[in-house]
Amino acid sequence: MAIFCWVPAVLITSLIMLILLDIGNDPCELCLRFSVGEGLEWVLLAIGKCYFEVSISYRPDMCMRVSGMSNEAEASQQQQRPSPRLNERILSSLSRRSVAAHPWHDLEIGSGAPTIFNCVVEITKGSKVKYELDKKTGLIMVDRVLYSSVVYPHNYGFIPRTLCEDNDPLDVLILMQEPVMPGCFLRARAIGLMPMIDQGEKDDKIIAVCADDPEYKHYTDIKELPPHRLLEIRRFFEDYKKNENKTVAVNDFLPSASSFEAIQHSMDLYAEYIMQTLKR
Structure with a gap:
């Protein structure tokens, strides 16, 4: 008006x-x-x-x-608020090609390792998509869709700041009530080790439970799980590559003490790798 x-x-x-x-x-x-x-x-x-x-x-x-x-x-x-300051990591990384945090190297494993540790979820429980960490960018990429008519029985991922003989971080299967989105990280408790040979190469898996899930956090050893649960896990890994004409052998599950040793060994290998990298 x-x-x-x-x-x-x-x-x-x-x-x-x-x-x-x-x-x-x-x-x-x-x-x-x-x-x-x-x-x-x-x-x-x-x-x-x-x-x-x-x-x-x-x-x-x-x-x-x-x-x-x-x-x-x-x-x-x-009274307007001043513009927020950029994160110090971003400011110090502006000259790099990427400023994104790398989940393998930048995420701490946690002070409770090797018993309780942080882990990054790559594959969601119930998924038929095989996601994996792209080691160059730190992003989660689609590797393939499973050839067999099976889905991952539990959330699956890796433990940061660990290294195995195959030059990958240590794999972990996390038992919990709900599926978790790829790229998230959570606290897990190691309860056992599943020795596995994939195409003739050692590819052991840590069996863990979510440390913050009230239904699973009380488990401390793999022998406490229902036998059928272990049978499901074994059957999945034995079958999920059959239609690709690849051979996977799963040996008997080992107790929590063996999982602690495997995690500690992979932590030591990672520390040695970092030292060698700094020397170069």
């Missing part, structure tokens, strides 16, 4: 105060034009409670415009 009024110039000050105090929050506009001399015009434009604009013009060549804000608007502007 626009209202145009012609009034004497002496009322400018009082009208400005009236406008700033009395105009409500509705999206209305008030435009006042004051004749202040031959060929001169003073225009006051007010919108809401916080903004007004004044222009003095001489038709048609000269125009001088000044803008201002009410005290209320200035106070509001001063």
